Amino acid sequence: MTPSVLAGLTGAALVGLGLYGLILHPHPLRKLLAFNLIGSGVFLVFGIVARRGAAAGFRFDPVPQAMVITGIVVAFAASAIAVALILRLSMESRNVTLDPEVWTRPNGGDAT
Amino acid sequence: MNELLLAAAGLIVLTVAIGLARILRGPTDVERLMAVQLLGTGGIAALLLIAYATNVPGVEDVALGLALLAPFATIAFINLLDADQGDAEV
Amino acid sequence: MTTLLQLFSVAAISAGAFFFFAGTVGLLRFPDSLTRLHALTKADNLGLGLVVLGLLPRAENTLSALKLLVIWALVLLSGASTAQLIGRALRRGRK
Amino acid sequence: MSVLPVLDVVLASLVIGVALFTITARDLFASVVGYVAYGLLLAFVWIRLYAPDVALTEAAVGSGVTGVLLITAGKRLGALKNAAPEMRPGLSLKILTGALAALVAGALGTAILMLPDPPPSLAPEAAAAASGAGAGLENPITAVLMSYRSFDTMLEKIVLILAVVGVWSVGADKAWGRAPAPLRQSRPYAPMVLLARTLAPVGVLIGIHIFWTGADAPGGAFQGGALLAAMWMVTMMARLAGPPRIDAQWLRMAMVAGPAVFLVTGLAGGVLAGSFFAYPPGIAKPIILAIEAFMVLSIATALPMLVVGPPSERPDQ
Numbered sequence: 001m002t003p004s005v006l007a008g009l010t011g012a013a014l015v016g017l018g019l020y021g022l023i024l025h026p027h028p029l030r031k032l033l034a035f036n037l038i039g040s041g042v043f044l045v046f047g048i049v050a051r052r053g054a055a056a057g058f059r060f061d062p063v064p065q066a067m068v069i070t071g072i073v074v075a076f077a078a079s080a081i082a083v084a085l086i087l088r089l090s091m092e093s094r095n096v097t098l099d100p101e102v103w104t105r106p107n108g109g110d111a112t
Numbered sequence: 113m114n115e116l117l118l119a120a121a122g123l124i125v126l127t128v129a130i131g132l133a134r135i136l137r138g139p140t141d142v143e144r145l146m147a148v149q150l151l152g153t154g155g156i157a158a159l160l161l162i163a164y165a166t167n168v169p170g171v172e173d174v175a176l177g178l179a180l181l182a183p184f185a186t187i188a189f190i191n192l193l194d195a196d197q198g199d200a201e202v
Numbered sequence: 203m204t205t206l207l208q209l210f211s212v213a214a215i216s217a218g219a220f221f222f223f224a225g226t227v228g229l230l231r232f233p234d235s236l237t238r239l240h241a242l243t244k245a246d247n248l249g250l251g252l253v254v255l256g257l258l259p260r261a262e263n264t265l266s267a268l269k270l271l272v273i274w275a276l277v278l279l280s281g282a283s284t285a286q287l288i289g290r291a292l293r294r295g296r297k
Numbered sequence: 298m299s300v301l302p303v304l305d306v307v308l309a310s311l312v313i314g315v316a317l318f319t320i321t322a323r324d325l326f327a328s329v330v331g332y333v334a335y336g337l338l339l340a341f342v343w344i345r346l347y348a349p350d351v352a353l354t355e356a357a358v359g360s361g362v363t364g365v366l367l368i369t370a371g372k373r374l375g376a377l378k379n380a381a382p383e384m385r386p387g388l389s390l391k392i393l394t395g396a397l398a399a400l401v402a403g404a405l406g407t408a409i410l411m412l413p414d415p416p417p418s419l420a421p422e423a424a425a426a427a428s429g430a431g432a433g434l435e436n437p438i439t440a441v442l443m444s445y446r447s448f449d450t451m452l453e454k455i456v457l458i459l460a461v462v463g464v465w466s467v468g469a470d471k472a473w474g475r476a477p478a479p480l481r482q483s484r485p486y487a488p489m490v491l492l493a494r495t496l497a498p499v500g501v502l503i504g505i506h507i508f509w510t511g512a513d514a515p516g517g518a519f520q521g522g523a524l525l526a527a528m529w530m531v532t533m534m535a536r537l538a539g540p541p542r543i544d545a546q547w548l549r550m551a552m553v554a555g556p557a558v559f560l561v562t563g564l565a566g567g568v569l570a571g572s573f574f575a576y577p578p579g580i581a582k583p584i585i586l587a588i589e590a591f592m593v594l595s596i597a598t599a600l601p602m603l604v605v606g607p608p609s610e611r612p613d614q
Contacts (some may be wrong), residue, residue: 001358003302003305003345003346004346005346005409005456006305006559007309007342007346008307008406008409008432009309009406009409009410009592010312010313011405011409012402012403012405012409013313013374013402013406014301014312014313014316015402015405015613016398016401016402016403016405017313017316017320017398017400017402018316018320018399018585019317019394019397019398019402020304020320020394020395020398021320023394023397023398023493023524024390024394026319026386026389027325029325029330029367029370029374030325032367032601033319033329033332033367034320036332036359036363037316037319037320037332037335040335040336040339040359042411042577043355044342045405045409045547047343047346047348047351048346048409055614061439062438062440062441063376065348065350065351065441065512066438066441066442066446067446067449067587068351069351069354069438069442069519070350070442070449070450070453070518070519071348071360072351072354072355072359073354073358073453073519073523073596074345074360074453074456074470075456076358076362076363076366076458076600077456077457077460077602077603078394078463079363079367079601080366080604081460083367083370083606084367084463084464084467084606084607085467086370086374087370087373087467087495087607088467088468089529090374091338092603102330105369106550115279115300116215116216116277116330117215118304119300120215120218120219120253122303122304122307123219123222123570124219124222124249124253125304125307125308125311126220126307127222127223127225128226128227128311129307130226130229130230130314130461131225131226131230131242132226132232132311132314133314134229135229135238136315136327136330136331136334138221138327139443140235140292141324141326141327141330141463142235142288142291142292143235143292144326144327144330144331145288145291146238146242146333147330147331147332148330148333148334148337149242149281149284149285149288150242150245150246151231151251151337151474152277152280152281152333152337153246153277153336153355154246154249154250155274155283155337155338155341156250156277157218157222157249157250157253157254158255158341158470159340159341159344160254160257160270160273160344161215161253161257162265162341162402163303163344164257164260164364164547165301165348166224166301166345166347168344168349168534169262169349169469170290170349170510170516171210171292171296171344171349172266172269172270172273172341173238173269173349173353173503173506173507173510173516173520174349174353174356175204175268175269175273176214176272176276176338176351176503176507177301177356177503177507177520178337178356178465178522179273179276179280179351180276180279180499180500180503180524180527180528181282181337181356181357181361181524181527182280182284182295182337183280183283183492183496183531184361184496184527184530184531185277185333185361185364185365185428185569186284186287186359186532187281187287187489187492187493187535188290188364188365188368188369188480188530188534189253189269189326189329189330189368189533190284190288190291190486190489191368191372191481191534192326192368192369192371192372193478195372196339196479199540200558228452261485272499272503277494279492279495279496280496282486283488283489283491283492284492286486286488286490287486287489287492289488
């Protein structure tokens with residue numbers, strides 16, 4: 001198995017792990033973390049296309065790599081927005097969970 | 113010669129892996145912090161060895177970045193722990 | 203690269219790998235967090251120093267060699283000071 | 298038998314193991330520590346894929362700065378261990394989700410194993426574009442970012458600014474124009490101050506160096522800017538500097554400088570060199586370096602602003 005295929009499979013496994021965490025964790029920050037895990041898995045899958053596409057005298061394909069770099073920064077910007085929204089949500093509601101049952105409970109039902 | 117570099121890298125990666133498993137298990141949060149420290153030193157060594165053996169150019173710059181970022185993350189974690197314990201002055 | 207330098211490189215890298223190994227043994231065997239921190243920061247920093255020393259003769263040019271040394275210096279600085287910070291956090295946590 | 302395949306397998310299982318820890322860890326703190334370690338490990342995988350540029354970006358932005366963002370958020374929420382037992386998902390839901398996740402991962406894995414060989418690639422086209430317009434850039438990735446796909450890179454800078462605007466607008470109305478909350482309230486411990494004082498100048502130097510060598514070697518505006526951003530945050534975390542007021546003129550100018558210069562150069566290319574974002578041959582490299590210098594400035598100011606968050610109502614909070 002070549003290193004690029006191995007890295008691609010790792011990326012696929014990471015996407016699966018992240019998806020699992022994204023669905024199951026009630027805490028929004030943990031969800032965000034899991035989402036970032038999916039993101040990096042996707043970048044890895046994308047990156048091995050870069051390695052497989054070695055052509056034109058390069059050891060790698062620079063196009064997907066450059067796009068992964070852009071993608072990492074954009075993913076961070078999106079995470080920052082998500083964090084700001086989560087903090088604001090908790091400030092408004094004194095609550096940090098996304099569980100709808102807690103939301104409908106009287107007195108906000110403090111999560112702690 | 114390259115095989116020797118890779119063997120050394122393999123040994124270091126293996127010890128880092130075992131160390132990570134030990135530290136991340138805890139029991140305290142502070143102990144988990146050492147994981148970043150462990151990767152900062154062991155990781156950089158393994159990175160340099162692998163890159164020199166496989167001829168990746170410009171890897172010193174990556175290692176420099178890692179050397180800067182490991183303490184950066186640790187300071188942030190320490191700040192969080194301090195806040196957790198009341199952010200009191202000592 | 204002369205044979206002597208090559209020999210030196212091999213010896214230094216092997217010694218470096220050994221110290222990483224020793225650090226992890228300490229990490230696994232030592233009884234409490236403070237001693238584990240000790241094993242981690244001391245042995246690993248020495249190990250990295252030896253690895254850097256062993257790679258120096260293989261560096262492409264002077265700038266690369268200089269960068270290798272700066273990497274080690276940075277890790278030494280951050281290792282020493284973050285070990286202090288972690289140790290203090292450990293002590294506060296125990297109280 | 299070579300050591301390298303074994304090393305790759307160990308590395309891959311280590312990445313997956315730490316990712317598993319990040320997902321399954323009990324509390325947020327352990328999970329974020331795992332995530333930062335995971336990001337550093339991922340940098341090694343990228344090195345194995347001969348992508349030092351991506352490795353550096355992943356370590357700096359994906360692991361370091363994102364880690365600090367999550368830590369700061371956890372600190373401000375003030376509740377790190379707040380998953381009440383009643384909200385823990387039941388076993389059947391866990392199994393169902395696990396099956397779904399395994400299905401998605403399996404499908405993705407199968408697709409990877411069935412990729413066409415030789416795969417389609419834009420590399421020749423990019424190489425032609427790079428040798429045509431981005432003449433003199435030895436690093437093909439910088440050539441792609443600044444010449445072949447320059448439009449993407451510019452829009453991505455604009456995304457960063459939009460994100461800052463978004464974060465700021467989430468703050469309370471009363472706080473508009475004030476400074477965001479500091480990253481540390483109490484007096485820092487002496488080794489932290491020493492570390493920040495020594496690390497920051499060296500780090501700034503290294504950041505600028507990585508930007509400068511990016512034209513010909515791994516590195517570039519993203520990585521250099523991210524390191525500068527990290528160093529600014531180190532000084533904030535050691536309370537050597539506070540976050541600036543968000544209505545500070547210099548801050549806004551610095552953040553807009555990158556995309557503005559990029560856009561102006563692109564338009565000028567349309568007038569002088571015949572097409573949008575075409576660089577006049579001969580002086581392409583100096584122009585690209587000049588744009589990148591402003592991009593570094595924008596990244597180095599925008600990333601910390603995204604981490605420190607919206608303006609705060611009380612200056613001491």
